[in-house]
Amino acid sequence: MKTIFNNNIGLFINACFALLLSIVYMPFANAEAIEHLQKSASNAYERMIQAKQSAETLAKDAAFGEKKVTSIKQKLSAAEEEAAIARKKSEQANALLEQATNQWKQATDTLANEWGKTERR
Numbered sequence: 354m355k356t357i358f359n360n361n362i363g364l365f366i367n368a369c370f371a372l373l374l375s376i377v378y379m380p381f382a383n384a385e386a387i388e389h390l391q392k393s394a395s396n397a398y399e400r401m402i403q404a405k406q407s408a409e410t411l412a413k414d415a416a417f418g419e420k421k422v423t424s425i426k427q428k429l430s431a432a433e434e435e436a437a438i439a440r441k442k443s444e445q446a447n448a449l450l451e452q453a454t455n456q457w458k459q460a461t462d463t464l465a466n467e468w469g470k471t472e473r474r
């Protein structure tokens with residue numbers, strides 16, 4: 354009977370010891386879990402800040418690119434206008450050249466006719 358009693362006391366003491374260890378260990382395990390969560394949150398915050406900075410930089414780059422595109426479009430429009438004006442002036446100059454050439458041909462024909470008339474006299 355003593356052995357059963359001793360065994361029961363031994364089991365009770367072992368159970369109490371296991372309970373005591375789990376009670377003492379739980380705060381440490383919980384502290385480790387909290388520390389791990391804090392590190393994870395800190396890492397996530399750092400990634401968020403880096404992503405924010407990257408997004409801001411890329412937004413500035415995009416805005417600069419848009420301004421550059423607008424400027425180039427304005428320059429292209431001005432160049433197209435200048436080209437159209439130059440083309441119109443070129444067409445006018447060609448028309449004047451054709452008119453002057455025709456007048457010259459007419460004048461030389463008239464001159465040749467007059468010379469021909471004077472030589473026959």
